[in-house]
Amino acid sequence: MKRFQKVYLEITNRCNLRCRFCPGTRREPRQLSEEEFCRILAKLRPYTNFLYFHLMGEPLCHRSLGRFLKLSQAFGFRVILTTNGTLLGRQREILLNAPALHKVNVSLHAFEANDLDIPFSEYLDGCFSFGKAAQGGPLVVYRLWNQGGADERNEEILSAMAKAFPKPWITERRGTRIADRVYLEYGEKFDWPDLSAEDGGGDLFCYGLRDQIGVLCDGTVVPCCLDHEGDIALGNLFQQSLEEILSSPRAQALYDGFSRREAVEPLCRRCGYARRFT
Numbered sequence: 517m518k519r520f521q522k523v524y525l526e527i528t529n530r531c532n533l534r535c536r537f538c539p540g541t542r543r544e545p546r547q548l549s550e551e552e553f554c555r556i557l558a559k560l561r562p563y564t565n566f567l568y569f570h571l572m573g574e575p576l577c578h579r580s581l582g583r584f585l586k587l588s589q590a591f592g593f594r595v596i597l598t599t600n601g602t603l604l605g606r607q608r609e610i611l612l613n614a615p616a617l618h619k620v621n622v623s624l625h626a627f628e629a630n631d632l633d634i635p636f637s638e639y640l641d642g643c644f645s646f647g648k649a650a651q652g653g654p655l656v657v658y659r660l661w662n663q664g665g666a667d668e669r670n671e672e673i674l675s676a677m678a679k680a681f682p683k684p685w686i687t688e689r690r691g692t693r694i695a696d697r698v699y700l701e702y703g704e705k706f707d708w709p710d711l712s713a714e715d716g717g718g719d720l721f722c723y724g725l726r727d728q729i730g731v732l733c734d735g736t737v738v739p740c741c742l743d744h745e746g747d748i749a750l751g752n753l754f755q756q757s758l759e760e761i762l763s764s765p766r767a768q769a770l771y772d773g774f775s776r777r778e779a780v781e782p783l784c785r786r787c788g789y790a791r792r793f794t
Contacts, residue, residue, distance in 0.1 A: 520564040522596070524730040524741040525556065526571035528578045533600050535626050537662065539708045541572045541744050546733045552754070553584055556731060557591045559753050566618070569597040571730050572744050576603035582610040589616035600626035602639065604646040611646075612653055619655040622646075624673055625662040640673065644680035651696045658694075661703035707788030709742050715786060720779040722790045725762070725771045737761050739770055739781075747783045 528547035534540065548556070560567070567588060569575040575597045578584065588595050595614070598621040604611070611617055622643050627636060634642075647656040658677065660670055681694040691701040707713065724739035731737055735754035736746045748770070751761030761767065773780035784790060 518562075518564045520729060521727040522566045522568055523560055523564045524568045524571045524728065525560070526573060526731065526733045527553070527569050527575055527581075527584060528573040529571075529733050530577055531572070531574040531600075532577055532602060533574070533626055535600070537625065537705065538572075539710065539744050543572075543732070543734075543745065547573075547578055548584075548733050550580055550583060550587070552735070553580075554587060556735065556753050557587065557593070559758050560731070561591055561593075563758060565592070565594055567593045567595050568741070569595060570621075571732060571741055573733070574600060574603065576607045581607060582614070585610070585614035585616050589614070594618040596621065598623060601643040601646075602626075605642050608646055608649065612650060614654075617654045619657060620646075620650070621657045621659055623659050623661065625660055625667075627669065627673075636669075636672075637676065640676045641680075644677060647695065647698045648680060651698060653697070655697050655699070657691065657699045657701050659701050659703065661701075661705065663702055663704045706792070708744065709783045709787035709789070711747060711783055711786065713786040715782070716788075716791065718779045718785055719777060720774070720784060720787075720790050721777050722774050722779070722784060722787070724774070724784075725767060726774070729762075739767070742787060742789060743783065748781050 529541050529543055530545050530547060575581065576599050585595060593616060595616045596619040601622045601624065611620065624643065627639065650656050677694065681698065686693045691699040694700050722740065728740055729737060730741050730743060731753060732746050735752045737750045737753060738746055738748050739750065750764055750767045769780050779785045
């Protein structure tokens with residue numbers, strides 16, 4: 517049994533879109549080199565089987581994506597990536613021929629805040645074409661995580677989806693199955709943690725440092741996938757082992773705090789997503 521169910525590894529913090537629901541980052545634009553990627557994989561290998569190429573940034577923007585998928589396979593990892601879908605056509609062959617790729621999450625709600633340089637219908641066609649081609653391969657999950665937000669075009673999306681993946685659709689535990697290994701997943705809009713937000717109080721539980729950690733593209737280890745600025749920097753994998761980082765006083769205090777259902781970090785006290793578990 518590995519210690520973490522998943523590790524979020526940010527291979528780049530650069531993105532080709534600017535979405536309203538995403539806070540972005542003020543960090544210097546950066547992407548992992550192949551040498552840095554291998555150093556991190558070696559240090560993560562004893563701790564998890566699943567790598568999520570996501571935190572900030574669009575992973576399909578990375579010029580070494582294909583190479584990173586091959587290296588992940590060599591190290592024995594399964595990879596999940598989250599994309600806004602605009603580059604699926606460009607990276608299609610790389611993705612569909614990567615044995616390490618377990619799942620692709622496509623954030624269809626990325627349309628909310630972007631004037632795409634292609635018609636919206638063409639964007640959807642590209643996203644759905646990938647899902648149709650992937651059947652029998654990696655899982656494909658189309659996300660509409662905008663319930664209670666800018667969801668006014670969801671019916672248009674669902675109508676186009678039904679043409680690409682004819683009904684009946686089947687409701688399952690993981691979501692709505694619309695084809696073989698292709699799913700639709702709904703989610704409520706939530707507020708990302710931000711130190712400038714109002715303190716929501718310390719009565720809180722989170723799975724950060726329990727089933728997940730995040731690694732930013734400069735090697736900084738953070739407790740979860742929502743620490744987009746590295747505000748809870750626990751250490752750096754380019755200078756330390758992960759065991760040393762997880763044993764640090766700050767990491768231990770955070771973990772022990774959540775064991776008491778108490779958020780000891782100011783950022784955690786301002787996390788709208790973690791409130792779901794309270």
